[in-house]
Amino acid sequence: MSVTHLDNLDKIVSLSKARGFIFQSSDIYGGLGAVYDYGPLGAELKRNIQQEWWKSMTQLHDNIVGLDAAIFMHPRTWEASGHVEGFNDPMIDDKQSNKRYRADMLIEQHILKLREKGKKDKADEIQHLLDTTGTRKGICEDLYEIIMDEEIRAPESGAFDWTEVRQFNLMFKTHYGATSSGEDDAIYLRPETAQGIFVNYKNVMDTARVQVPFGIAQIGKAFRNEVVARQFVFRMREFEQMEMQYFVEPGTDQDEYEKWLEARLNWHKKMGVRESNLRTSPHPPDKLAHYARAAADIQYKYPIGWQEVEGIHNRTDFDLSRHQEYSGKKMEYYDQQKQERYIPYVIETSVGLDRTTLMILCDAYREEEVDGDTRTVLKMNPKLAPTKIGIFPLIKKDKLQNLAKKIEADLRDEFNVLYDESGSIGKRYRRQDEAGTPFCVTVDFDGVESDGEDTVTIRYRDDMTQDRIPAAKVGDFVRDKMKNWSPED
RNA sequence: GCGGGCGUAGCUCAAUUGGUAGAGCGUCACCCUUCCAAGGUGAAUGUUGCCAGUUCGACUCUGGUCGCCCGCUCCA
Incomplete structure (x- = not known):
């Protein structure tokens, strides 16, 4: 019997549709991009994976409790988390240095320079153009035109080699309230489930009789307007995360981070994924997210290459500190024994449920020769089988x-x-x-x-x-x- | 987002110079059948992705749109 090697996801996509694991969303209307529905078998498979994760996180740990937070959250949440700031600005990239800048900030700096040089008229003219962006073509186009016309160069590399200006609207926006229409009522579909945990951190501490170190686990949908959403259920605009945020004493965070990275890798092996198809991959320090001190992927060798299925992050006290700042509520933990007060550090384990489901399908898929005929079989862990x-x-x-x-x-x-x-x-x-x-x-x-x-x-x-x-x-x-x-x- | 390719039954494909769609597999029913998809009979399913245009007439030509694939870009 030969081992099946998949070069792409075609076979998995076909089987998923033919057997009823996964269908494209709104198929009869021509499909909706990067959104997929789980059919009868897929719903069972996904549910089984969820249950295994939930059990391994909550039932098997006496210091980890569950949570099910709403998708809608107070808009201030996303200001505190840094998502509003980072996700909504017109950005432009310097192709030479690969640095990204806010297009409007570049122009303002340029105006400032002009004023320093005494070119007041020119400065006023550009200021007027900047103030009226969006009135000519579009926000991005207008900003781009100013940068081109003025030959504004990249501050660090000095290069004049820009990408286009792009608006990064990673968060889905909708309106809160039936009669709503204005910007005032804007509310977001959460781009990550983690914030639902952080804003409930105090509630859980006050009610669940937990002590640091402890964790909060949650499974739920998240939404991102990905620039490029492709490759079947690997990168979707609506997806499901299984997250656990582990609250620890500062100073112990690096140890806990290492511990969870290993624990989570073992979980994937326990699900029956072949060890040779799994690896961990630390993020280099310069590629870390704004909230992270250390981060690593758990990667699976998908038919499309090694890709992240789960991320382990040391989020430090970034999120809780920010929520303390924005909400005005104390997020400190009081350690009775040591008589110390501190904001806990957070180790995050965040695994994509859809990516896990895809991983299980890919890893299980085999085509075998049986008496000159081909047998297609999914050799998945019986615990997960629909x-x-x-x-x-x-x-x-x-x-x-x-x-x-x-x-x-x-x-x-x-x-x-x-x-x-x-x-x-x-x-x-x-x-x-x-x-x-x-x-x-x-x-x-x-x-x-x-x-x-x-x-x-x-x-x-x-x-x-x-x-x-x-x-x-x-x-x-x-x-x-x-x-x-x-x-x- | 840019460039290229593609879009006919659930799937893989066919349809002569534009003349209003077929096959295999699959599905379902009945028969047959004493263990690994390959017997027999029969049935269902398509506004040829969608919209518009050209034409007496379009699956076949043109435009737009949606979706998928590949490359680039992006992934805070």
Whole structure:
């Protein structure tokens, strides 16, 4: 059996659509860019991943609690977080130095220089042009024209090699209130879930009886107007994050950061992703986000290359300090033992649920040669599989159907099962292979005609072998096999 | 955002110089069938991405628009 190497996402996209994992949004209207819907199998898969994450974060840690904050937040939140400032300005890049500047600031500096040189008329003229930007073509175009006409050079490199002026509106804006229309009522769809945690930090501390170090975990949607949103569910405009913010004592932050980076990498391995397809990748200091002291990606080797599936950040006390400043509410923690007051540092683990789902699909995907035919199979961790057990009568005969339906009824409460009696048995197996169903139980004549207890065959997705087991033991058997599953190469 | 390519049934594709759409696979039903998609019979599905124009007539020509792919750019 050969290992399947995927060069791109085509096969995954096709299978996702054909089997009902993932569809493009609003397909019948021609689709909506960079937005996708999860179909019946995808919804189950995604939910299973969520549950595994939630359990590993909350249930397995006595000092991490859950939260479910709203998508809408007070607009001041995004001023405090730095998103409004950073996401809404007309920016221009110097191609020589790759430095980015606010286009309007460049022009103001230019005006200032002119005044210093005594060129008052010229300065006034440009000031007027700047004040009336947006009235000629558009804000970006007008600013660009001034920079071009005045041959304004980059402050640091001295180069005159600009990109166009672009408005960075990463946040989706909408109106709050049914009768609203004006700018006053603008509200944002959150661009990250983290702020929902930070603004509830005090509430949680006051009610959940937690002590530093402690964490708050949350799963939820976030929205970003990406400049370039492509590559299936890898980069979407509406996506789901699974985040945990861990509040620690300053000074212990670097240790905790290292600890969580390793813990999170291990989680991905535990989900059944092959170790050779996972790695961590620290961000170089000059590429860190404004709030971070240290950061690393957990990357997966997608068909489109090594890409970030999760980010671990040391956010320092940036967010809590800013919220303290903007809200006027104390964000300090009082350590009774040490009799110290401080604003905790925050270690963030933030994993993309959609990216994880895509990773699981990619890592599971195989095409194998079986008797000159190609078998497409998703060898994913049984815990994550949308359907756990396919249950079939070998052929449509009452005797076989009755037992198969009885087994189905017995297992349905505990497992996601699927009963199928159409077509040949081989076809039913292969159909379940494509859905990633790890076990198929078939009722045959040997089983029901034997004296004593009924037996069935159980067929394994990964190697297509079978065992004959008592019909009453299917549940026990599956439970055991699920626990002992490990990925193959 | 820029440049290039593409857009016909769920999927892969076909339709002679413009004459109002077909096949295979898949799906569904029935029959057959004692374990790995390949038996038989039958059925459903398309305003040819969308809108407009040229034309007696457009899947086929033109423009716009939406979406997808590749490259560049971007990713605070």
